[in-house]
Amino acid sequence: VSGGGEIYKSLIAHADTLHISTIDSEPEGNVFFPEIPKEFNVVFEQEFHSNINYRYQIWQRG
Template sequence: MILTLIAAHDPNLVIGKDGELPWHYPEDLKFFKQTTMGHTLLMGRIVFEELGEKLLPGREGVVLSRSQSYPHVPTFSSIDDALNHLSDKERVFVIGGGEIYRQTINMADELIITEIDEAYDGDTFFPEYRDQIGEVWKEKFRQESGSLTFLKYVRNRS
């Protein structure tokens, strides 16, 4: 399985505020949909609740929660249990939130990042990874589009 963290963040690694995205960039939403379509999404309870407790069309989902379970979606209390359940999947995208990213970044094979030029006020952050580019993460793709930069990093295995 390829474990990929996918996120959009501002220069300060902000990814959320008050349980929501602090921005609206249709181009990033389109990129997210195209990238994750047909794959499995691993998300925390808060992200799942932000989605209205339903899965995104065309994608399977698994929820991590220590306090809640959902009868219509596989729910696990630990990342290890969730990843064991998903071991037959070719690719799994971690879509947040902040704590789930922190717990999975050291296991990840890839990071797919949308960098947003503008700074936003926020209370949820993506873990720092930029100081590891070159040593841990190798840039494989970059596309700039206005105030967004789409990036793909793969873990150095050498």
């Protein structure tokens, strides 16, 4: 699912796996991904360093 904060917030309760890319940037705006519920755990994480630094994570429920 890709889309605004309200779409993420309404669908996260139905997901078992989250694929999250976090870009090392602070753009202007007021829409953000909601807080990841406590029942999710990171099962994979990789950082990428280039002209745009970012982190890719896989979160699994349970």
